[in-house]
Amino acid sequence: MIDINYKVLKNCADNLKFELEDEQIDLLLGEFKDLLAQMDFLSHIEGIDKVEPMTFPYHDHLTEDDLGMDEKEEPEKAEVELSNTKNRLGNQVKIPKVLG
Numbered sequence: 001m002i003d004i005n006y007k008v009l010k011n012c013a014d015n016l017k018f019e020l021e022d023e024q025i026d027l028l029l030g031e032f033k034d035l036l037a038q039m040d041f042l043s044h045i046e047g048i049d050k051v052e053p054m055t056f057p058y059h060d061h062l063t064e065d066d067l068g069m070d071e072k073e074e075p076e077k078a079e080v081e082l083s084n085t086k087n088r089l090g091n092q093v094k095i096p097k098v099l100g
Contacts, residue, residue, distance in 0.1 A: 004032040 002008065009028050013020045020028075042048060078091045087094040 004029065004036070 006025055006029065009025050009032075010020065013025075082088055082091065082093065085093050
């Protein structure tokens with residue numbers, strides 16, 4: 001594993017076109033220190049490498065009734081949906097131009 005240090009974080013920030021202050025890098029270094037300590041703690045749990053990852057932890061607890069089938073519904077009429085706006089252009093909502 002590479003050593004997470006000031007130079008590595010500064011290089012990563014530069015590659016991502018971020019400008020980080022020294023205080024921000026110091027904060028990130030502290031966060032990485034905590035994260036790596038937690039990962040180290042977890043790696044020392046006996047048998048942890050033999051456990052299958054839980055991609056969906058509730059898989060064994062679900063029944064067929066828990067996730068119902070989607071029910072087909074008719075969409076609202078455009079007139080009902082458009083009744084909530086004052087800015088209309090035909091069957092569309094008119095919004096201000098964002099890009100020039």
